[in-house]
Amino acid sequence: TRSTRPQRLLNAVRKHATRGDPQSVISAIDHFCRHSEWAMNIGDEKGSILDSVVSELNPEKVLELGTYCGYSTVRIARLLPPGARLITLEFNADYAAIARQVIAWAGLEDRVQLVEGASEDWIPRMKEHFGIETFDFVFLDHWKDRYLPDTKLMEDCGLLRKGTVLLADNVICPGVPDYLQYVRNSLSYKSCYFKSHLEYTKAEDGLEKSVFLG
Ligand SMILES: O=C(NCCc1nnc(-c2ccc3[nH]cnc3c2)[nH]1)c1cc(-c2ccc(F)cc2)cc(O)c1O
Numbered sequence: 001t002r003s004t005r006p007q008r009l010l011n012a013v014r015k016h017a018t019r020g021d022p023q024s025v026i027s028a029i030d031h032f033c034r035h036s037e038w039a040m041n042i043g044d045e046k047g048s049i050l051d052s053v054v055s056e057l058n059p060e061k062v063l064e065l066g067t068y069c070g071y072s073t074v075r076i077a078r079l080l081p082p083g084a085r086l087i088t089l090e091f092n093a094d095y096a097a098i099a100r101q102v103i104a105w106a107g108l109e110d111r112v113q114l115v116e117g118a119s120e121d122w123i124p125r126m127k128e129h130f131g132i133e134t135f136d137f138v139f140l141d142h143w144k145d146r147y148l149p150d151t152k153l154m155e156d157c158g159l160l161r162k163g164t165v166l167l168a169d170n171v172i173c174p175g176v177p178d179y180l181q182y183v184r185n186s187l188s189y190k191s192c193y194f195k196s197h198l199e200y201t202k203a204e205d206g207l208e209k210s211v212f213l214g
């Protein structure tokens with residue numbers, strides 16, 4: 001049977017990246033996506049913005065919605081201190097299987113917990129299942145029609161605290177109009193837009209950073 005794009009992406013990581021070296025994993029995936037096959041990783045341009053937000057925040061408890069092949073998981077986890085924890089939710093079992101191997105190749109499995117399933121099922125279980133009180137940082141990169149309902153669900157489950165930062169990918173392309181309208185007009189958020197480009201293309205896209213005010 002033909003290999004899948006995520007499998008070919010993992011092969012490129014194994015071929016070109018050094019085990020235990022997260023930067024080489026990031027570079028191998030970016031090279032594969034620029035020169036072989038486009039894939040929906042945040043990419044190097046938006047990835048640098050993600051890096052600066054994470055580095056400035058120095059979060060202990062991180063939630064990522066939408067793992068895909070683990071590219072942004074590796075970008076975030078490589079910047080976290082060893083005691084910090086990143087929980088990443090992936091709905092698609094095939095993506096999750098690839099992501100586990102990418103994260104392991106980068107040598108970051110000790111600070112990453114990949115959970116398979118739907119965000120709406122797992123968000124209400126974060127406290128009792130993972131012993132999480134609140135998250136310091138949430139990266140939204142899953143199905144675009146889930147950004148808003150899951151943000152409201154995190155609010156309702158008490159998973160956000162004064163100062164929690166939400167960073168949302170793809171707010172222009174594919175676009176999340178309902179989410180943008182909410183975080184930009186709600187008195188509970190201070191929101192700002194980082195203009196960039198859709199990964200590996202010239203199309204406009206951007207990240208929206210929203211601080212929860214409690
Ligand atoms: O669909 C995207 N990303 C979502 C994948 C995912 N990986 N995991 C999930 C999940 C995880 C837990 C969930 N719980 C409930 N639904 C869930 C869905 N979703 C996406 C699409 C594009 C894109 C742009 C232009 C195009 F022409 C075609 C495509 C670009 C991007 O940067 C993306 O992130």
Ligand SMILES: [Mg+2]
Pocket residue numbers: 040041042141169170
């Ligand atoms: Mg994305």
